[in-house]
Amino acid sequence: MTASAAAAARAEGGPPGAAPPKQPPPGQPSPAHAAPGQPSPGQAAPNQASGQPVSDEDALSHGDLEPETEGAQEARAAQRELVAHAPAFFLGDDARFGGSAVGGSQHGVSGGQVGGDVYMGGRTEIHHHGTPGAAPDASGEVPRPYVEELAAVYAEGPAFAAALERLREERVLVLSGAHATGRNAAALMLVHRLGVPAVHALSPETPPAALSGHLTRPAGYVLRDLPLSRNRPLRDTHLFAARDQLVKTGGHLVVTVENSPHLPGVTPYPWSPPPAEDVVRALLDRHRPGEADALLALGPVLDFLAGAGRHPAEAAAFAQALAEYDGTAQALARLADFGQAAVEKQCRDWLGDPETGLRDKAFLLALAVFDQAPYVLAAELADKLFVHFERLQHPERPPVIPVFGPAAEDRLTLARAGGEVRQEQTDWGPVPQFMAAFHDERTPRVLLTEVWTSHPSARPALVEWLGQLARDGRPLVRTRAAAAAALLAAADLPSTMALLVDRWATARAVGPRVTAANTLTLAQLLGAPVVLRLLTQWCNDGQWGRRWTAIRALGLLAPLRPDLAGPALDALASRARADASNQAERDNLTESAALLLSAGQRRGEVLAEFVRLLYRDTPAVRGLALAAFARACDNAGEGALVGWYAETGMYQPDTARDMATLWRTALGDHIHTRAALQALQTWVHVATRRTDAATALELLLPALIVTADDRKRLDHELRTMRAEDGGPRPPLAERLLDVLRPAPAAH
Numbered sequence: 001m002t003a004s005a006a007a008a009a010r011a012e013g014g015p016p017g018a019a020p021p022k023q024p025p026p027g028q029p030s031p032a033h034a035a036p037g038q039p040s041p042g043q044a045a046p047n048q049a050s051g052q053p054v055s056d057e058d059a060l061s062h063g064d065l066e067p068e069t070e071g072a073q074e075a076r077a078a079q080r081e082l083v084a085h086a087p088a089f090f091l092g093d094d095a096r097f098g099g100s101a102v103g104g105s106q107h108g109v110s111g112g113q114v115g116g117d118v119y120m121g122g123r124t125e126i127h128h129h130g131t132p133g134a135a136p137d138a139s140g141e142v143p144r145p146y147v148e149e150l151a152a153v154y155a156e157g158p159a160f161a162a163a164l165e166r167l168r169e170e171r172v173l174v175l176s177g178a179h180a181t182g183r184n185a186a187a188l189m190l191v192h193r194l195g196v197p198a199v200h201a202l203s204p205e206t207p208p209a210a211l212s213g214h215l216t217r218p219a220g221y222v223l224r225d226l227p228l229s230r231n232r233p234l235r236d237t238h239l240f241a242a243r244d245q246l247v248k249t250g251g252h253l254v255v256t257v258e259n260s261p262h263l264p265g266v267t268p269y270p271w272s273p274p275p276a277e278d279v280v281r282a283l284l285d286r287h288r289p290g291e292a293d294a295l296l297a298l299g300p301v302l303d304f305l306a307g308a309g310r311h312p313a314e315a316a317a318f319a320q321a322l323a324e325y326d327g328t329a330q331a332l333a334r335l336a337d338f339g340q341a342a343v344e345k346q347c348r349d350w351l352g353d354p355e356t357g358l359r360d361k362a363f364l365l366a367l368a369v370f371d372q373a374p375y376v377l378a379a380e381l382a383d384k385l386f387v388h389f390e391r392l393q394h395p396e397r398p399p400v401i402p403v404f405g406p407a408a409e410d411r412l413t414l415a416r417a418g419g420e421v422r423q424e425q426t427d428w429g430p431v432p433q434f435m436a437a438f439h440d441e442r443t444p445r446v447l448l449t450e451v452w453t454s455h456p457s458a459r460p461a462l463v464e465w466l467g468q469l470a471r472d473g474r475p476l477v478r479t480r481a482a483a484a485a486a487l488l489a490a491a492d493l494p495s496t497m498a499l500l501v502d503r504w505a506t507a508r509a510v511g512p513r514v515t516a517a518n519t520l521t522l523a524q525l526l527g528a529p530v531v532l533r534l535l536t537q538w539c540n541d542g543q544w545g546r547r548w549t550a551i552r553a554l555g556l557l558a559p560l561r562p563d564l565a566g567p568a569l570d571a572l573a574s575r576a577r578a579d580a581s582n583q584a585e586r587d588n589l590t591e592s593a594a595l596l597l598s599a600g601q602r603r604g605e606v607l608a609e610f611v612r613l614l615y616r617d618t619p620a621v622r623g624l625a626l627a628a629f630a631r632a633c634d635n636a637g638e639g640a641l642v643g644w645y646a647e648t649g650m651y652q653p654d655t656a657r658d659m660a661t662l663w664r665t666a667l668g669d670h671i672h673t674r675a676a677l678q679a680l681q682t683w684v685h686v687a688t689r690r691t692d693a694a695t696a697l698e699l700l701l702p703a704l705i706v707t708a709d710d711r712k713r714l715d716h717e718l719r720t721m722r723a724e725d726g727g728p729r730p731p732l733a734e735r736l737l738d739v740l741r742p743a744p745a746a747h
Contacts, residue, residue: 075591076635078514079556079598082521084425085479087371089441090486090522091560142199142222147192154189155282155312157182157274164190166269167254171246172239174263175256177271182312184224186271187254191220194252207648208234211253212241218250226255228262231604231652236265276315277305283319295322300335343440346416347447351455358393359401360414362386365451365462367415367436368444369469369484373476375408375419375436381477384468388461412436416443448484449491463499470504470515478511482518489523493530505538505549513545517552524557524564532567539575548588551575555592562602569596569609576624593628597641604648604655611658614665626672629662633679642683646692650699660703667704667713677717685724688732697732701739715740 083091167173167190175190177183191199202214202223215221228234234255242253257268277296284292295301304318318338325331337346350356350364359382366382383401390399412419417438423430438444451458469481489496504516524531535557538550554568572593596606613625632641649655666676687693705711718733718740 074510075552075555075588075595076598076637078518078552079559079595081475081479082482082518082556085476086483086518086522087444087480089445090483090525140201141219142188142201144198147188147199150185151189151192153283153286153316154185155274155278156189157186157272157278159270159272160186160189160274163269163271164193167191167252168194170243171252172243173252173254174234174239174266174268175254175271176259176263176268177256177273181271181273183256183271184222185312187222187224187256190254191222191252194220196220196252205647207651208232208238209651210647211238212245215242215245215249215251215253221251221253223253223255226257228257228260229602230262231602231655232648233262233264234266235263239266273312276312276318279312279315280305280319280322283316284323287323295325298322298325298332298335300332300338303336304338340442340446343442343446344450347443347450348454350447351451358389359383359386360411362389363411364415364447367417367438368447369480370436371441371444372435372437373480374424374433375412376434377477378436379408379411381465381469385461385465388464389458392458392461408434408436416440445487448487452488452496453491459495459499466500467503467512470512471509472511478515479518482515483522485515485519486522486526486528489519489531490526490528493523493528497534502546506543506545508545513549514552516549517556520549520553521556521560524553525560532564536567536571536574539571540578544585547575547585551585551588551592555595558596558606559598562605565596565602565606566609569593569606569613573613573621573624576620577618589624590627590631593624594631597629597632598639603641603644604652604658607649607655607658607662611661614661623671626662626666626669627675630666630672630675630679633663634675634682636682636686640686642686642693642696643690646690646696650696656700656703660700663700664704664706664710668710673713677713680714680717681721684718684721684730684732684736688723688730694732694735697736698739701736705740711740 163173163175163186173190175183175187188199196219198217198219200217200219200221202211202221204223204225204227206214206223206226208226211223226234234257245251246253256271257263280301281292281296284295288295296305301322321335321338325335336342351361362385363378363382366385367378370378370381386401387399406414408419415438417436419434419436421432422435424433424435451462466481466485469477469484472478472481485496485500489501501516501519504512504519507513507516520531520535524535535550535553538546539554541547541550551572554571558565558568572589576589597603597610610625610629613621635641645655645659649659663676663680666672667680669676683693683697687697701714704714715737718737719729721729721733723730
């Protein structure tokens with residue numbers, strides 16, 4: 001089965017006039033060599049007293065080196081790289097940074113479940129809905145061939161008919177169910193069965209209050225995995241407005257949600273998945289008509305169907321393997337091997353078989369790190385790993401890599417993997433690449449865990465190789481090194497910390513430290529033990545690099561796990577109370593705290609925490625909150641705070657009050673006034689392109705005026721500001737000046 005992969009659009013620029021970052025932008029290689037006579041980042045620096053080499057880590061620990069720092073936008077760039085390049089199973093569909101789950105991304109179906117890639121007929125099809133860079137509230141039509149292909153193999157299940165009848169009568173249906181139960185595929189099929197002329201997919205970030213405004217055509221609409229919370233419920237009044245609009249247009253709407261308590265007045269329809277046998281039979285009827293009964297009677301098939309809790313996607317993958325059954329003993333063995341036990345045995349066999357050469361084993365491990373990535377990366381970096389293996393096993397002779405080796409097809413066959421040309425998203429647009437992936441998506445995790453825990457003699461080579469990847473100039477390579485290290489940490493945290501993460505965290509160069517932060521972030525997502533406690537301790541560690549790494553990791557982690565935003569902010573505040581020792585560390589604290597405000601739909605709760613710090617903490621923590629708030633506001637990219645506030649936050653009274661409090665305090669604080677005014681200009685520039693942002697500003701500005709000085713400050717900024725291109729003051733600024741003018745006195 002071809003595993004699904006999440007891809008994220010990466011397009012965000014810094015504010016006009018921002019200094020260029022010292023690190024290359026995402027996707028650009030870093031300089032290969034240091035200046036003549038200077039050590040490259042990470043190389044040993046000479047000890048001036050003894051002349052003996054001193055590692056960056058040792059020198060940094062003793063204060064002999066000043067670590068490299070980043071440009072102002074590098075934290076957000078690192079955040080985008082992590083989401084764009086980490087393997088899909090780390091982040092799932094919940095990696096939201098303000099916009100949709102994967103903005104401008106793929107949506108597909110695997111058997112009875114909507115997922116990432118579309119697995120149909122033995123090949124993977126990538127469908128891009130919408131326009132790259134489109135607004136988060138954009139809707140896109142689901143391609144008709146895609147819907148029809150799903151309809152041809154879809155198993156309805158026992159809950160489908162009643163759900164269809166309810167949708168026909170009420171025009172709006174809220175479908176609730178657990179993860180991986182196929183509710184999203186059901187949503188597509190429900191509206192399709194009604195014979196609608198087209199099916200439109202709405203963004204999950206569509207505010208419930210604005211839902212009816214998107215239902216303008218006589219079509220079927222699906223809003224999949226709508227995120228709900230206490231501050232963002234889906235109310236019956238929202239559905240009443242949507243139903244009125246759908247009656248006018250002749251449309252239908254299905255909203256899918258996880259089982260949620262945030263549905264006041266709404267009675268959702270509980271979704272249950274179709275039986276695994278129905279899913280398998282439906283796919284067999286399409287690919288092997290007339291043979292379903294005989295195939296379902298096979299022993300391995302009966303064993304598979306007897307397993308409890310088979311998800312539709314798993315059943316569809318098994319059906320695909322069953323459709324390829326040719327009656328041979330080998331084919332029957334493949335069916336019997338389907339599952340986790342088979343994956344574990346295969347990985348043990350690969351690594352333990354003396355007949356499998358070191359170069360083949362190196363390729364298998366490299367492919368595990370670069371699964372669902374360009375094949376050329378796995379092949380190139382596998383040879384580097386092979387060199388380390390050769391030096392480890394035969395230290396008496398120099399390693400020799402054959403210039404030419406097995407064909408890609410042969411190597412992938414050995415690895416039980418496949419490859420195809422797909423579009424890879426780059427900073428310059430989509431580029432065709434031959435992508436490689438294991439047939440079973442569990443293989444990478446099992447293989448890396450097996451080599452780390454069962455073959456400790458290979459560790460020195462793996463450590464050196466992953467260290468090289470951590471310093472690579474390509475963001476994808478660095479991120480996959482972090483993902484591999486996170487898997488190893490989940491299996492054996494103490495060894496991984498000692499051999500990999502701590503070395504990277506204490507490096508002078510920025511790249512390894514970012515990789516260390518990514519590793520700890522992903523390890524926490526995997527559930528590795530005590531990572532959060534470790535990050536909290538490292539925030540006040542005596543070593544600068546560990547503090548930097550922990551601070552950055554907390555900033556990266558909170559948007560992926562919004563429930564950790566509070567503990568993360570507390571840990572950052574604890575470091576601020578300790579009085580950060582240098583400007584680089586203070587900047588890192590500010591950047592990481594600003595990232596907390598990109599935590600999806602829970603940003604209102606984070607804003608409330610920021611307000612709490614203004615009144616109940618030390619001046620240093622107050623300064624951190626204001627600096628981070630101004631930094632977060634000074635962002636016009638996708639998922640920025642201004643867009644979220646215009647779409648969602650301004651409609652929540654508590655959030656609107658907290659936003660006004662933070663703006664008013666930052667503007668009135670002499671240390672942060674300039675940064676806040678620059679951020680305000682950013683909001684005005686965004687508002688010239690978005691009517692909802694303009695409305696939000698018109699409502700926000702009066703709340704920022706308490707004293708005459710407040711009015712004068714805002715009036716002067718709006719009168720003197722220029723357009724983004726340096727031209728005259730934008731017309732919106734004139735409208736906002738009218739908002740600021742005091743009402744005439746009554747006579």
